[in-house]
Amino acid sequence: MTTLTRRRWWWLLWCLVAVSALGIALYSVEPYLVGDLERNRIPLNPEVAAHYLSIAAHAIPSSLALLIGPFQFVTRIRVRYPKLHRNLGRVYLGSVVLGSITALFAATFSVSGFSVQVAFYIMTAAWLYTLVQAYRTIRQGQVQLHRIWMIRNYALTFAAVSLRIYLIIGLMLQESFLPGLTFDDVYHAAAWAALLVNVMVAEYFIIHRTLKPLARRQQVIRPPDGRVPASAGSS
Numbered sequence: 001m002t003t004l005t006r007r008r009w010w011w012l013l014w015c016l017v018a019v020s021a022l023g024i025a026l027y028s029v030e031p032y033l034v035g036d037l038e039r040n041r042i043p044l045n046p047e048v049a050a051h052y053l054s055i056a057a058h059a060i061p062s063s064l065a066l067l068i069g070p071f072q073f074v075t076r077i078r079v080r081y082p083k084l085h086r087n088l089g090r091v092y093l094g095s096v097v098l099g100s101i102t103a104l105f106a107a108t109f110s111v112s113g114f115s116v117q118v119a120f121y122i123m124t125a126a127w128l129y130t131l132v133q134a135y136r137t138i139r140q141g142q143v144q145l146h147r148i149w150m151i152r153n154y155a156l157t158f159a160a161v162s163l164r165i166y167l168i169i170g171l172m173l174q175e176s177f178l179p180g181l182t183f184d185d186v187y188h189a190a191a192w193a194a195l196l197v198n199v200m201v202a203e204y205f206i207i208h209r210t211l212k213p214l215a216r217r218q219q220v221i222r223p224p225d226g227r228v229p230a231s232a233g234s235s
């Protein structure tokens, strides 16, 4: 694949991610922004008055993180407007911290079932862990590692989009081929699939878009026989 074709594919993928992130963020957050209890999309726990509040407090900052994420991966923005990248990065960081703390409450109060609660707890832990690593590495000036941790982190943010796509696919399958499935079956499978598939896709990207180019560059400096050319050593 030529560099031009690779770039075109990358832009196409970026547009798909950005547009679906925008769509899901606006669609999901709107009822919580206007505080419309009637249009809440998941069943509320009748024993916990703060359940709705925890979901609203989770949905608003999480949607912001979902929206900001794609722009942080655009090299041109990062290079031309480093201050904007830093400021958006800070807002993203704050949004994920708020989104994950409130997700813990939403998961604890959830009436969606144990298996989905476990999936959300694991997602929250991974969301926070990858964020801390991304922050730690950039503070240490390790740009490539920061990029790798941010790919992992945004893959988890993007689980919100994947979950809803799988939910729609699952409900369509239920209607046409698998009438025995309940909504809960589909919801639980969608939550786990969103977590696992996104993690695998992130690792694929890390290997192909970051580690392989780095390895190729190192091979140019250090040929396969392991000898360091005089020119490379002296720079």
Ligand code: HEM
Binding pocket: 024, 025, 028, 029, 040, 041, 042, 055, 058, 059, 062, 063, 064, 065, 066, 103, 104, 106, 107, 108, 109, 110, 111, 112, 116, 120, 121, 123, 124, 127, 156, 157, 158, 159, 160
């Ligand atoms: C790793 C990241 C995330 C975790 C762990 C998480 C966790 C949760 C949990 C536990 C619930 C309640 C589900 C239930 O009771 O069945 C929930 C609901 C919700 N989350 Fe997240 N979430 C994450 C990312 C996001 C993102 C990025 C958005 C942005 C759109 C988002 C938006 C929402 C919304 C709007 C709801 C309410 C359900 C609905 O209206 O569809 N979440 N989330």
